[in-house]
Amino acid sequence: MIKLYCFGESGNAYKAALSLELSGxxxxxxxxxxxxxxxxxxxxxxxxxxxxxxxVMFDGDYRLTQxxxxxxxxxxxxxxxxxATPKDxxxxxxxxxxxxxxxxGQAGMCRFLMNFLPADKRPTEVITFTQAxxxxxxxxxxxxxxxxxxxxxxxxSIADLACCGYLYYPEPFGFDRAEWPHIDRWLGxxxxxxxxxxxxxxxxxxxxxxx
Numbered sequence: 462m463i464k465l466y467c468f469g470e471s472g473n474a475y476k477a478a479l480s481l482e483l484s485g486x487x488x489x490x491x492x493x494x495x496x497x498x499x500x501x502x503x504x505x506x507x508x509x510x511x512x513x514x515x516x517v518m519f520d521g522d523y524r525l526t527q528x529x530x531x532x533x534x535x536x537x538x539x540x541x542x543x544x545a546t547p548k549d550x551x552x553x554x555x556x557x558x559x560x561x562x563x564x565x566g567q568a569g570m571c572r573f574l575m576n577f578l579p580a581d582k583r584p585t586e587v588i589t590f591t592q593a594x595x596x597x598x599x600x601x602x603x604x605x606x607x608x609x610x611x612x613x614x615x616x617x618s619i620a621d622l623a624c625c626g627y628l629y630y631p632e633p634f635g636f637d638r639a640e641w642p643h644i645d646r647w648l649g650x651x652x653x654x655x656x657x658x659x660x661x662x663x664x665x666x667x668x669x670x671x672x
Contacts, residue, residue, distance in 0.1 A: 463488035466517040469666035472627035474516040477531040483656050484539045492665040529557045532619040542619045552613045556620040563598045568627035572634035592635035606643035
């Protein structure tokens with residue numbers, strides 16, 4: 462059985478977990494105590510991930526880190542969540558790379574700064590700057606989804622599961638679905654896919670556990 466080291470608050474882990482869940486592969490989540498400092502321990506760095514991050518996938522003795530790489534592994538193992546043509550497969554890769562740099566890369570940091578740091582340590586200027594960059598990313602995605610059910614082709618792919626990684630979380634970070642109607646509709650379409658689960662239902666750990 463595949464094991465995925467993850468925690469519920471991580472949008473990057475959610476991309477990998479949701480890809481595994483929708484692919485039909487047998488897998489199990491292993492909770493990482495990120496907020497307790499587990500990813501910074503010598504044991505974690507030496508035996509799980511020297512990058513000190515989640516997600517980490519173990520399939521037997523095979524270890525793989527980085528959400529996009531894990532998503533690609535899922536596609537290779539199952540032939541699902543991808544596209545039929547080389548052109549569309551490159552288009553999926555293009556959106557995954559865009560998401561990592563423009564959307565999730567900004568959303569993850571902004572959400573962390575706004576919600577998981579003590580109020581007196583939240584850098585207002587950084588948050589404002591990041592939210593402006595996020596608005597530009599939302600605009601790109603919203604425009605692309607006008608008239609489309611999915612980011613690439615006629616079915617859900619790992620491009621969708623990458624770009625939605627942070628957009629279902631309830632914590633505020635400058636994203637309001639109602640302001641982006643095509644994104645809102647797309648998120649609803651993905652949530653209706655059989656097997657879809659919210660990140661806090663799919664992976665162990667949520668802010669409520671630390672309340």
